[in-house]
Amino acid sequence: MTTNLAHNGTTARGALAKRPWPVIVGGIVARNIQTDDELAALHHAGTTVSFGRNETIFNEGDTAKYAYKLVSGAVRLCKLLPDGRRQIADFYLDGDLFGFLDLDDYAFSAEAITNVTVVRYVRSQVRSIEEEDGALRRKLTKMLHQRLSRVQSHLVMLGRQTVKERIASFLIQMVERLDADTLGKTCIDLPMGRQDIADYLGLTIETVCRALSDFKRAGIIAVPNTHQIVVNDIETLHTIVDGDI
Amino acid sequence: MTTNLAHNGTTARGALAKRPWPVIVGGIVARNIQTDDELAALHHAGTTVSFGRNETIFNEGDTAKYAYKLVSGAVRLCKLLPDGRRQIADFYLDGDLFGFLDLDDYAFSAEAITNVTVVRYVRSQVRSIEEEDGALRRKLTKMLHQRLSRVQSHLVMLGRQTVKERIASFLIQMVERLDADTLGKTCIDLPMGRQDIADYLGLTIETVCRALSDFKRAGIIAVPNTHQIVVNDIETLHTIVDGDI
């Protein structure tokens, strides 16, 4: 059951028949409860759960019963259009909270990019604890505000930035979020594949590849293997993002 | 001072030199205080302020001292890239709250699309009132959650939808928000111009015009004048958005 269930998804109809969308909804429940920094008040409400790569944590349209904290691994928040086009709205990495939005149904799906461990909270419980606990409330509110800011930046990127600007933004964002800064040269371990990057940036996988290859040829990055990128020259990336080249 | 100060903005450098970006930061302050539905607790903190068309209500980068409630008129929330490209993240219409994000500086600028009246609150006061007033807190949180949902939909639109899908989405959204439903035929009064629509949808003004003309030729809409659109066939618009044509 913990085995990797990828690659057997339904096939999107129409244009994108190649993509193996995951359809598995699963989760291996451990009965443990984790102890945690600011979310102390949530202790009792949390259950640790695991998901295999490409498993669905929750589906767009499902009743939003749970909220999650990501303990390890990476998750994509995405929406699938009827004809198979996909947009990833956010990536969640270690420590991120997700599914806390106060809506009846999830508006997006959450899928495990790698094998993933999360702590799962029952939202109704979160709500009542929140009502009494100012610290938790402030933390969740702060989180929400940061998320809104991040989505708004993403919006500008999708609406107005060129391919190279998007890729440069993405790389900078990953360097910051994975804070992989080690001795000047920065190496990032990308949990997501090229298709995920493309769907996050509103591009096709081929366009992402080409842009990365261009950056590689220009010496801005090195790509020891698909999931690792060495950023040699983050300055230039910044220049590309807000100066344009 | 209440006069229309449009059309004299700085000229964006480079590609978009034609666009007259507004640079005016203004505001006519009346000392009045408005009474209001759920925001009763905020009464004392509010001051009514007016802005002329194309005046700036707050600027990206400014210290975020105030939050606002729009009483009348329309506002755009936007970001300007260094070379003049612009992305509009949201439109605010009657009754909308904005500027409540818990950040030190505004990340986007807010500009009056039409002449505008707002109630202005000092954010530090809002914060302390919020701490004591559960109803206000819930209302603001709810608003924030809705906004995040809306931005995420916008994200999908910019990342993955075609021109016609975007325009159709936009029209549907406007019909809903301006609820202009009168006797089957729905007439919307758009406060914003074509360039604003383009910058909201991540398109050029020409592309917006062409798509509207196509819809007009197809009989889906009628355009009695630039700022009014009659939606004859909202069904088809829905089909275009999620079926694609």
Added chain:
DNA sequence: CGGACTCTTGACATCTCTCAAGTATAGTGG
């Protein structure tokens, strides 16, 4: 009536996507 905007349309250029093939990598079974 004239000038300034704003909107619309056309012709053409360009960027990104599509389609197709080839290479690399990882997991699987002999």
Added chain:
DNA sequence: CCACTATACTTGAGAGATGTCAAGAGTCCG
């Protein structure tokens, strides 16, 4: 452990959608 297969990534060539540039039409206001 290796060969095989499935998957993921990369690259090229050509197509198509949207952007750019330019001109003309419509509207508003003095």
